[in-house]
Amino acid sequence: MSVTAAQGFRAAGVTAGLKASGKPDVALVVNDGPSRSAAAVFTSNRVAAAPVQWSRQAVSDGRADAVILNSGGANACTGAEGFQNTHRTAEKTAELLGVSAGDVLVCSTGLIGEQLPMDKLLPGVEAAAKALSGEGGAEAAEAIMTTDTVKKEAVFSGTGYTIGGMAKGAGMLAPGLATMLVVITTDAQIEAAALEMALREATRVTFDRTDSDGCMSTNDTVVLLASGASGAVPDLDEFSRGLGMLCSKLARQLITDAEGASHDISVTTINAASERDAETVSRAVARSNLFKTAIFGKDPNWGRVLSAVGTTDAAFEPENLNVTMNGVQVCRNGGVGDPRDQVDLEGRDVAVVIDLKAGEESATIWTNDLTHDYVHENSAYSS
Amino acid sequence: MSVTAAQGFRAAGVTAGLKASGKPDVALVVNDGPSRSAAAVFTSNRVAAAPVQWSRQAVSDGRADAVILNSGGANACTGAEGFQNTHRTAEKTAELLGVSAGDVLVCSTGLIGEQLPMDKLLPGVEAAAKALSGEGGAEAAEAIMTTDTVKKEAVFSGTGYTIGGMAKGAGMLAPGLATMLVVITTDAQIEAAALEMALREATRVTFDRTDSDGCMSTNDTVVLLASGASGAVPDLDEFSRGLGMLCSKLARQLITDAEGASHDISVTTINAASERDAETVSRAVARSNLFKTAIFGKDPNWGRVLSAVGTTDAAFEPENLNVTMNGVQVCRNGGVGDPRDQVDLEGRDVAVVIDLKAGEESATIWTNDLTHDYVHENSAYSS
Structure with missing residues (x-):
């Protein structure tokens, strides 16, 4: 094969x-x-x-x-x-x-x-x-x-x-x-x-x-x-x-199969002004250690999504942002949305969708959570 | 006070x-x-x-x-x-x-x-x-x-x-x-x-x-x-x-006092073409999860320093790079330097110095290692 x-x-x-x-x-x-x-x-x-x-x-x-x-x-x-x-x-x-x-x-x-x-x-x-x-x-x-x-x-x-x-x-x-x-x-x-x-x-x-x-x-x-x-x-x-x-x-x-991962995460940015913007925003979230540890802890901490989005230069207005985690819109118009305890993070797959309301482009970055096993494997690799 | x-x-x-x-x-x-x-x-x-x-x-x-x-x-x-x-x-x-x-x-x-x-x-x-x-x-x-x-x-x-x-x-x-x-x-x-x-x-x-x-x-x-x-x-x-x-x-x-840190790390880039270059290089290393977990594991894995340096647009030639960890020049001219087992990472302080040989500017970023405790504290924070 x-x-x-x-x-x-x-x-x-x-x-x-x-x-x-x-x-x-x-x-x-x-x-x-x-x-x-x-x-x-x-x-x-x-x-x-x-x-x-x-x-x-x-x-x-x-x-x-x-x-x-x-x-x-x-x-x-x-x-x-x-x-x-x-x-x-x-x-x-x-x-x-x-x-x-x-x-x-x-x-x-x-x-x-x-x-x-x-x-x-x-x-x-x-x-x-x-x-x-x-x-x-x-x-x-x-x-x-x-x-x-x-x-x-x-x-x-x-x-x-x-x-x-x-x-x-x-x-x-x-x-x-x-x-x-x-x-x-x-x-x-x-x-x-x-x-x-x-x-x-x-x-x-x-x-x-x-x-x-x-x-x-x-x-x-x-x-x-x-x-x-x-x-x-x-x-x-x-x-x-x-x-x-x-x-x-x-x-x-x-x-x-990423080292030590316990969740596979897709971070999708929709309604971006450009594909580059969508990719930039998704990647900023996918790279946030605080976001990744929260997912490991099964914690739908959407504030860590927004704080990562806010570090980018993509076109958006903070008060328009929506964030959906596994189907629950936890952040609406930049503020508190549906109750975060409605989000089920028990399964392996996590889908985060960020709506920039700034255009029509989208992009997904695939990542995983940051776990004890990641730290363990990578602190022991060459020694 | x-x-x-x-x-x-x-x-x-x-x-x-x-x-x-x-x-x-x-x-x-x-x-x-x-x-x-x-x-x-x-x-x-x-x-x-x-x-x-x-x-x-x-x-x-x-x-x-x-x-x-x-x-x-x-x-x-x-x-x-x-x-x-x-x-x-x-x-x-x-x-x-x-x-x-x-x-x-x-x-x-x-x-x-x-x-x-x-x-x-x-x-x-x-x-x-x-x-x-x-x-x-x-x-x-x-x-x-x-x-x-x-x-x-x-x-x-x-x-x-x-x-x-x-x-x-x-x-x-x-x-x-x-x-x-x-x-x-x-x-x-x-x-x-x-x-x-x-x-x-x-x-x-x-x-x-x-x-x-x-x-x-x-x-x-x-x-x-x-x-x-x-x-x-x-x-x-x-x-x-x-x-x-x-x-x-x-x-x-x-x-x-950073969450869960077990090492305080200074990443200093010297002989950079500009202060911005020096800061960019130091920050790229300071942000590398692989570098940070290696330090947690007391592993002087300088390859992870070089691979982070290589992601930047700073002025340097890969074959000129020197890296010193706690006083030991583990990487010389982009290749293998002194034996990595000479590096003592038992103490709390770690000093990494990257010599770009491209100018006269320098900058230090202060960071810490990535540990089990960081993952623990941040996976449990809001829940």
């Missing part, structure tokens, strides 16, 4: 020993063609990891034959040696597959500021190449997990073609993109330029609006590979819609 | 019954003159509480005779009724003191979105007026506490005059300003315009750089009252310096 759901792809996940836990930590996805169109988007963090710097360059010609991924080390802030290690990883993969190193993308995830143990990683790459299979998607999805508790996969069936994807990401989930590695494959016949346009639009309204803890990673990468193996030339609208749905499904899986 | 350290001021703190705990909740500070110069700065949150809206207007003429403060309710997002309640509070105070309501500032702190119980508050104002005393500073400082565990006071002795202040603030501490109420008094002889200039500069580099949880309040107010009772006309440089020191002391007390 996932990255091997589409025809023309093989994948593998193996254990190289990068993780202290002894769990799988190297994944490989290979496009057997006939086409090798590719597009990718990367973190906008200016402190970009070595594999991001490498892959950004490698995919710029619109072609990629394979993606080699490792968990157990981010290879970020590792200087010239770190970049050389990424280069060696790509070369080793290329050699084993009989392709050019410049057509191998590299992704890494794990702790920042440590060199990768190449004496373990390179044999891992070799093992992964040997284990490649048309059924290897699930193993690959498992090998990219870090603090993820479940693997993330999704599939979309288009007219005569398939799109499949895998993702990892649990902490450091924030826009542009969330901390995530995502590989998506399709057997549709589609050119790199069209792939890139579809991918940018899909990530803009899915992964870019997934904001678990406001922290932007150094390693985020979303890769889309097209083999053309189905022979189907997709309708571009359908393909974009399908890709968007697939990315949305993966993004929701990321939020649901 | 504190607001009654300077001559010409009386204060009181009483229990009106606004707090379920039965602790003091109404404070009154009165300027007996001969001068009544005043200046104030307020939250930049666009969702401003009723008392902020009132006081902003009342102080605009540079005069204030008294400040009436209550804990146990923020009177924010309370509509026309809330504003009327603030107005009634000012009128009641004015009537008791024989001054004009337009010269009475009002401050409130507590839960957002609930009307104040005026049947308790107004008798409380009366009790406070009766209890006024030249020794009442400590009682006043106690009555403005919410989740504060200790009262905050500071005094500066100038040449022939005194500046004294009190503050409250524990959660929702963020810039522009932190969630805080601060009243500062001086018996120096000084005009409102000079007061305002000195106050703006002092808050800019103290309270505005205190960022506990990134959440900006609806009620922040810092008031400075001058009685002229000492007869001393201060040197403006000395006065500004003294005021800055006093604000800095109060700001540090706020951070040290």
